[in-house]
Structures are given as C-alpha cells and as structure tokens.
Amino acid sequence: MQEEFTELALPRQTLNTLRESETTFRAIVNLVPDLLWRNDAQGNATWHNQRWLDYTGQTPAEATGSGWLQVVHPDDQAQSLANFQLALATGQTLKQEHRLRNTNGEYRWFQIRSEPIRDEQGCISEWFGAATDIQERKTPELALLANRDLLQSVFDTSLAAMSVLEAVRDEKGTLKDFTVRLTNKELERQTGRTDLVGKLYAAEYPGIRQVGLFDLMRQALESGQPTGMEYYYSFEGLRNWFSCQFVKLGDGLLATNLDITERKLAEQERTLNLRLLEQAEQVAEMGSWHYELATGAFRWSVGMYGLFGLAPGTPVSPETYLDFVIPEDRPIAERLLGHLRAGSAGFEKTLRIQVGEHVKTLRLRAVMFYDDQGEPVRMQGVDLDISKLKRLEADNLHLRLGQQQERITAVLEAQEEERRRIAESLHNGLCQLLYATKLQLDRLAPTPEQPARAEAAHLLSEGIRQARTISHELTPGIIAEFGLEAAIGDICQNLTSPTLRWQYMVHIDETYPFPQLLQVALYRLAQELAQNVAKHAQARHATLEIDMLPGWAVLRVEDDGQGFEISLATPGIGLKTLRDRVALLGGLVYIDATPGQGSQVQVRLPLPSPLPA
Numbered sequence: 092m093q094e095e096f097t098e099l100a101l102p103r104q105t106l107n108t109l110r111e112s113e114t115t116f117r118a119i120v121n122l123v124p125d126l127l128w129r130n131d132a133q134g135n136a137t138w139h140n141q142r143w144l145d146y147t148g149q150t151p152a153e154a155t156g157s158g159w160l161q162v163v164h165p166d167d168q169a170q171s172l173a174n175f176q177l178a179l180a181t182g183q184t185l186k187q188e189h190r191l192r193n194t195n196g197e198y199r200w201f202q203i204r205s206e207p208i209r210d211e212q213g214c215i216s217e218w219f220g221a222a223t224d225i226q227e228r229k230t231p232e233l234a235l236l237a238n239r240d241l242l243q244s245v246f247d248t249s250l251a252a253m254s255v256l257e258a259v260r261d262e263k264g265t266l267k268d269f270t271v272r273l274t275n276k277e278l279e280r281q282t283g284r285t286d287l288v289g290k291l292y293a294a295e296y297p298g299i300r301q302v303g304l305f306d307l308m309r310q311a312l313e314s315g316q317p318t319g320m321e322y323y324y325s326f327e328g329l330r331n332w333f334s335c336q337f338v339k340l341g342d343g344l345l346a347t348n349l350d351i352t353e354r355k356l357a358e359q360e361r362t363l364n365l366r367l368l369e370q371a372e373q374v375a376e377m378g379s380w381h382y383e384l385a386t387g388a389f390r391w392s393v394g395m396y397g398l399f400g401l402a403p404g405t406p407v408s409p410e411t412y413l414d415f416v417i418p419e420d421r422p423i424a425e426r427l428l429g430h431l432r433a434g435s436a437g438f439e440k441t442l443r444i445q446v447g448e449h450v451k452t453l454r455l456r457a458v459m460f461y462d463d464q465g466e467p468v469r470m471q472g473v474d475l476d477i478s479k480l481k482r483l484e485a486d487n488l489h490l491r492l493g494q495q496q497e498r499i500t501a502v503l504e505a506q507e508e509e510r511r512r513i514a515e516s517l518h519n520g521l522c523q524l525l526y527a528t529k530l531q532l533d534r535l536a537p538t539p540e541q542p543a544r545a546e547a548a549h550l551l552s553e554g555i556r557q558a559r560t561i562s563h564e565l566t567p568g569i570i571a572e573f574g575l576e577a578a579i580g581d582i583c584q585n586l587t588s589p590t591l592r593w594q595y596m597v598h599i600d601e602t603y604p605f606p607q608l609l610q611v612a613l614y615r616l617a618q619e620l621a622q623n624v625a626k627h628a629q630a631r632h633a634t635l636e637i638d639m640l641p642g643w644a645v646l647r648v649e650d651d652g653q654g655f656e657i658s659l660a661t662p663g664i665g666l667k668t669l670r671d672r673v674a675l676l677g678g679l680v681y682i683d684a685t686p687g688q689g690s691q692v693q694v695r696l697p698l699p700s701p702l703p704a
Contacts (some may be wrong), residue, residue: 317338653686
C-alpha cells in the first residue's frame, strides 16, 4: 500500500526515473564479485545482492535479520558477531576476516568490511557491507602459518637450544651482527630470557666474539658449509660447556647449541680417574684388563703394557699370556684361557712370565659381570706383579735358612725316629705276637665242627701281612737303597690301575747335595698326595713330578679329574694337615683347580742353600 501510495503521489516521470535508478543499482551491485548487503541501524540485515544468494544458497528471507550468521564457519561465528556488535556500538568501520559456506558446503575465506551510512544529522541510518573472497591469498598465508607453527613445535621439542638468525650488514655489506628471528623453549630455558626475538645476538652476548663463536658463524655464512665446535662459555652469567653448529639459511643461520656440561664434567672426571688409575698401577706395579665374551675383545690398561714390557696400544689377546708364560706355568695359562673362553666364574691364579731377562710373578684375579638375564657378558681382571714380594720372601728365607734348616732337620729326624720306633714295635712286638698266635692255632688239629678256626687262621695271616706292610712304609728303605726316583716310581706303580694311569718324572742335580731327610719328606708328601688323587679325583691320568729350582725342591702332582672350585672348597683334615706339615718344613703350597678340568698341587720345600750358579 505504501508503494502504491507513493507511486500515486509522485509524478509519473519521477516514478520512471526512480525505477530506472533502482534497476541500474541492482545491475551494478550484481556485477561486482563481492557479496553485498545492507543492515538497518540496529544491525538487522535488510537486503543481500544476488551474488550473496547464489554463493550461500540462502533465500532473501533466510538471510534477513541475523540469518547471515548461519553461513559463517562455526569456529568464526562468536568472534565475528562480537566484532559486529562492537562496530554497532562504536559506529566504527568493521574490518574482519571469516569463512563463509557456499552451496556445496565448503568454506572459503572472505575479507569483511562494513561502513555506517549517516543522515543529515550525523546519525547512523543503515550499514552497507561487502565480503571479498581472499581464499587464494589466505591459503599460502595459512600454509606459512602452519609451517611456522610446525617449525616452532620442532624447535620447542628439541633438547638443543635453537634459533634462526638474520645477518645484519652495513651499507658496504659487511657483516656486523645477527638479528634473532626465532627461538625455541630450550634456548629460553638456558638463557632465562624470552625477549631475544628482534634483538642483536652479539650485542646481547658479546662473549661470543671472545670465544671465537662469531668468527665461526661468519665462516658458515660466507662458505655455505656447516661449522661447529665445543666451547666453554663463561660470560653473561653462564658457566657451561656447549656443542654448537651453524647452518646457512638464506642470508642468515640456523644455530643450535647443546648444553654438554654434564658430559664434559663426566669426561674430565673420567680422565682424572684414568690418570689416577695409571699412577696407582705404576706405583703398585699392576694392570687391569677386561674381556668381552660376545666380541672376544681383550683390552689392557697402560699398567698391563708396562707389566709385559710392551708399548701401549700394541694389539693383545688372551693368547698373549701364552707368549710370555714360562714353560712350567704354561698349563696354568692354558686353564686361564679356558676360563675366559668359557665365560666361567671369576678366578684367582699365580702365573710367572718371562719379560726380557727377568721372570715376573703375577697374581691374577678376575670377576665375571652378568646382564639382566643372568648371562655372562664381561670379565674384569687385575694382574699384580708380586715379584718383589717373592724376592723379599726369598731373601728373608735365605737369612733364616740356617736356623730353619736345623729346625727342619730336627723335625724330620724326630718324625723318622718316631716312625722307626713304631715300625720296630710293629715288627718285633705286634707281628711276633700275631705270628706266635698263629703257630699255636696251627697246632690244633682241624675238625669239621670248627670252621671258625680256619677263618681265624686266615685273619691272623692277613693281620701279619698288613702289619709288615705298615712297618715297611714307615721305614722306606727303598730311598736309602735305590734313591728317591725309584721310591717315587714305586708309589706310581702301586697306585696305577685299569682306570688310573700314573706317570712320574724326577729331575735331581746329581752334583748338588740333596739331604736324605728332605728326600724322605718329599716321598711322604708325594705318597699322601698320590693316594688322595687315587681316592677322590676320579681321574684317568695323573702325573707326579719332582724338580729342583734355585733354592727349592718342587713336588708337583697334577690330574685330569673332576677338579673343584678353590673359593668354595672347605679345608678338610687332609688338606689342613698337608699345609701344616709343609709350613713346618718352611715350604709353600700352591693349589690350582677348576671344576671339570682337573687340579694341580705344587709343594715347594727350601733347599739348604742356593744352587751354584
């Protein structure tokens, strides 16, 4: 009705002009690519151009009022509405960006601008708005922003302090400094600063010039090749070790700084400990080593090379022991290698090696290390040179040798005298009594009703035989009549059986006086050790050997039986008696045994004086 009234009230020419203007306006607003609309003073949408309706698929009725908000992306609606309401309240031009949905349900980015229209009194009568499609421009921006966010995320998850630096040059192109363009969380943590972006690097940290860091950065920038180093920084309140790297990035650098203070302190401590260990090994005349079971790697400390007279770094292996061991101790060295190869439990051995003109006595001790599954992985060992100790012992022994020899002689004479007395009592007393009893028994006429008489006669004969045997063993006349070698051979012959084969060797210097009492002592010890092997070792082969070394008579008994673990062995009566007897004679006992690999017992008794040179 209003339009009809207006048309009636206006002249026809005026109406035609207005209609033509409206048609022209509508044609123009639909030619522009933007989406256009009008709002009243309260912000309600009153009109949208055809491009808005075609893009959104809304009808004029759907878009009227606040219907336009329905095609704004849900993530953008709240902020867009708040910005529009703020513009309505302040009368300021609205500028913002948000996404609008098209008829396919896709969202595109638009730049929004809405201007207020004022009447003659300056009051806002309506608003006129336009939305310009900026999707093509926005996509690279979003990608760049995403890449920047991704880069920042990578930066912030790095354990190294990272920054992007841009070169600062004077009018001649000379490098003066670097502007910090990007930093990560670790750099902020290390420096305690979050305001470095936009600052000049060398101006904030002038110490980089003094430690040579700035020159390294210049080199990376000019050469295009990455540079890096480890350095200690003691400026601007820092006291840390860093490992840095610089990579050219345009006319700038990507810089990384990793705090390696803990590693450097550990390295310094390790170096100090290594030096202390080397000094301790040198003073103590010892060395350490370790053997990796998986790889067979055998590594020595500097002290080990010193013990063997080798230059540090010379390739070594477990077989190096075989190259230096003296012939007498080669079996010990071979068993040592067996321990290493088999990965068995730790061990403790004494080994003599030949280094130039000198023979060194080493005390070896090793322990095994295991992984979480209980499997052996590495053996760690120490070799201690006890040669001086041995020489001191020998010198001390030589000083006491005169008095000790008298004591030994007295002990041996007393023992042999007691044995002769017991043997004489057995022969002249018990044997004669048993023999007389047997004669009296033989005079009785045997009868079928007395079977016990025959059994008694047999037992008496066996008792007489055993008493004579004991008497014979107590007075080994074979030594005086045929010598020690024959007596040792007699022991081996008597103990050889189908299951145990004995061999013996006796090396005696005929030109050197070998006291009869000492020969008897060796015979007694050999007899006891051989009987122990026969009873307990379960061996197939055994060796009994007597040798003479400077100042010593050596008895060695070795078997290939079941062996035993020395550290777990309990000293029985036999072993304790052996040690006590040898100690009483001023001698030494060495025992080397391995479960399943036999055993060796070596007894050393001092000779009255050193062998002639």
